[in-house]
Amino acid sequence: MPAIIENFLQMMVGLSDTFLVTRISLSAVAAVSLSNNIIAVYQALFIAVGTIVASLYSRKLVSGNVKERQQIVDSSLKLTLLIGLSLGLLSIVLGRPIVHFFGARGDVLKLSYEYLALVGGGIILLGLMTTFGSFLRAHGDSKTPMFASLFINLFNLVLSAVFIFVFHFGVLGAAMGTIIARILGSIYLFNKIRGDRPSRKFWRQKMDSELIKLTFPAAGERLAMRLGDLIIMMLVISFGEDVFAGNAIGESITQFNYMPMFGMATVTVVMIAHEYGGKNIENIQRYLRKTIMMSLLMMVVIGGILLLLSHPLSQLFTSDLIAIKSSQTVILFSFLAIYFVAGANIYTAAFQGIGNAKLPFYATAIGMLVVRTGTGVCLGYFLGLGLAGVWIGVLIDNLFRYLFLKYKFKKACHN
Structure with a gap:
């Protein structure tokens, strides 16, 4: 049930952004939807990494091999960072031609790029949350990732609403709320990991x-x-x-x-x-x-x-x-x-x-x-x-x- 509730809460993040920008214009809805479809491709990569991490780490827990578990943890974080940094750079540098390629024109093009450059540029945060959550679930703790998703939703909803309706940042305000919420979520999940944590020299370790x-x-x-x-x-x-x-x-x-x-x-x-x-x-x-x-x-x-x-x-x-x-x-x-x-x-x-x-x-x-x-x-x-x-x-x-x-x-x- 915590895993189901967590997925419900993760879905609420995108729904909140879509709902809030409907108060701006249909162009804003189309822009956020287009950008989120591209971001969903990024998310798919992290879900794949998280799924395999959960599977491998669970099997290593059964085997009881501490050294192999640590290698999986270090390799998982290294792979997550490499993917996240690459996708973030891609979103910032090539975001405009990407959304143009997928049909964005005029106002939709401008708003799509704003959202993609910020949320896609910081996509590494979503990757870290996914990987940290996989470690916790492998240990049988599905409640902590659920609470993290709850906190993210609350922060995202409040911050995005403030940025959109108080400071009038528009679509950019929805993106800013999402980024700040994910920063807080990443920190929260990392602090909750009680099992094998990444070593300080994980970057130098050979990938599993x-x-x-x-x-x-x-x-x-x-x-x-x-x-x-x-x-x-x-x-x-x-x-x-x-x-x-x-x-x-x-x-x-x-x-x-x-x-x-x-x-x-x-x-x-x-x-x-x-x-x-x-x-x-x-x-x-x-x-x-x-x-x-x-x-x-x-x-x-x-x-x-x-x-x-x-x-x-x-x-x-x-x-x-x-x-x-x-x-x-x-x-x-x-x-x-x-x-x-x-x-x-x-x-x-x-x-x-x-x-x-x-x-x-x-x-x-x-x-x-x-x-x-x-x-x-x-x-x-x-x-x-x-x-x-x-x-x-x-x-x-x-x-x-x-x-x-x-x-x-x-x-x-x-x-």
């Missing part, structure tokens, strides 16, 4: 080969996911700014659909890594059945409520009729895809827990870049179904990945 070996395909899987999202975003923005803004609002609302699944996926990686280290195959199968069922039950309840309230919820963000209709389309298809989305993500976590990050990467790459994008372009653009056609492609992609990964995991366990 298994961490690198598993991180690349895990990062590839997350990148394929986000790259597919960006391609779809380019297609959606071609339908018009109001449709794109409505899609962004719908995605912000439907984040709550996925809250239980992401929390259960985090738990799945850690627990299956523990059981796999102890060669308890029967326990692995039992955990999988329980995590999928628990995810579905919570997702159906949350998704059903959001579907019933889709119109008034969308009206909280905008009065534009096209944007509201587009938001409702996203909420409907998000609900219809619940079963397949839960299955695909839980089985992806299961594979990463047993140390096989390649197969989920292949499944996601094919699903996102071929099935989802191809179907979305054909139905949404060429057949004229618009946003509905794009989301039909999303549904078909998740169905493909769920069936493929389920079949392969059962086969792997029998072997």
Whole structure:
């Protein structure tokens, strides 16, 4: 439950920014949404690192090898810093041409770059929080990362509101609130680590080969996911700014659909890594059945409520009729895809827990870049179904990945 609540609170950060900037303009909504889609690619890399760190560190805890645990800790921090600094520099130096490439023009271009340069420039803070949280969860402490997310939300909401409405910094104010909140969150999580902490000379340590070996395909899987999202975003923005803004609002609302699944996926990686280290195959199968069922039950309840309230919820963000209709389309298809989305993500976590990050990467790459994008372009653009056609492609992609990964995991366990 703490892992699920933590994911809920992490989603609230993006929702808070989106909600606050709706009071500025639709251009501000489109700008923050576009920037956050790019930042989500960065976040995907850190999630991949955090997932592999949790899996490896959990297995080292079972083995009891202190030296190997310390090497994982030092290597994880070093890798996080390298990725964070590289992405931060990329956001500042090449942020403007990047958002221009993905369709930003005029005011949206200016506002997108402001947000990306600041939040993306300080993305290393999100990386540190993710890695520190992985260490704590591997030790069975999922409450501390949850409280960190709570504090970040409160600080972000208050600071962003002050910067936007008191100092009139606009989109830049939302970005400033996010950065300051993440600085405080990083410090808090580091101070809460009670197990193996990074050594003072971690930068000089040789990076763990298994961490690198598993991180690349895990990062590839997350990148394929986000790259597919960006391609779809380019297609959606071609339908018009109001449709794109409505899609962004719908995605912000439907984040709550996925809250239980992401929390259960985090738990799945850690627990299956523990059981796999102890060669308890029967326990692995039992955990999988329980995590999928628990995810579905919570997702159906949350998704059903959001579907019933889709119109008034969308009206909280905008009065534009096209944007509201587009938001409702996203909420409907998000609900219809619940079963397949839960299955695909839980089985992806299961594979990463047993140390096989390649197969989920292949499944996601094919699903996102071929099935989802191809179907979305054909139905949404060429057949004229618009946003509905794009989301039909999303549904078909998740169905493909769920069936493929389920079949392969059962086969792997029998072997």
